[in-house]
Amino acid sequence: MSQNYKFFNHKECEYFPCHKTNDPDNFNCLFCYCPLYALKDKCGGNFRYTEKGIKDCTNCTLPHQRDNYDYIIGKFKDIINITKKDD
Structure with a gap:
C-alpha cells in the first residue's frame, strides 16, 4: 500500500533545507513548521533552551525524517x- 502522503520533499523552496542534512533526498518538508514545538520539553526532539528561555530547534530534524510521520501524528x-x- 502506498503511503506517499507521509513524505514531501520541496527542493525548490528557498529555505531548503532548513536544517543541516547529509541526505537531502530524504528530507521531509511535510511538517515545515513543527507541530510539536508547543509541547515544550515533551516533543521528543533535539532542542535546547536559550538563555532567554526560548526553545531553539536548530539541531532538531525529528519532523524532517522520513520515518517520523507516525510519531508526530501520535503526539496530536x-x-x-x-x-x-481551562474550566
Whole structure:
C-alpha cells in the first residue's frame, strides 16, 4: 500500500533545507513548521533552551525524517490537551 502522503520533499523552496542534512533526498518538508514545538520539553526532539528561555530547534530534524510521520501524528492528542480551555 502506498503511503506517499507521509513524505514531501520541496527542493525548490528557498529555505531548503532548513536544517543541516547529509541526505537531502530524504528530507521531509511535510511538517515545515513543527507541530510539536508547543509541547515544550515533551516533543521528543533535539532542542535546547536559550538563555532567554526560548526553545531553539536548530539541531532538531525529528519532523524532517522520513520515518517520523507516525510519531508526530501520535503526539496530536498531547497537542490537543495543551490547547483545551481551562474550566
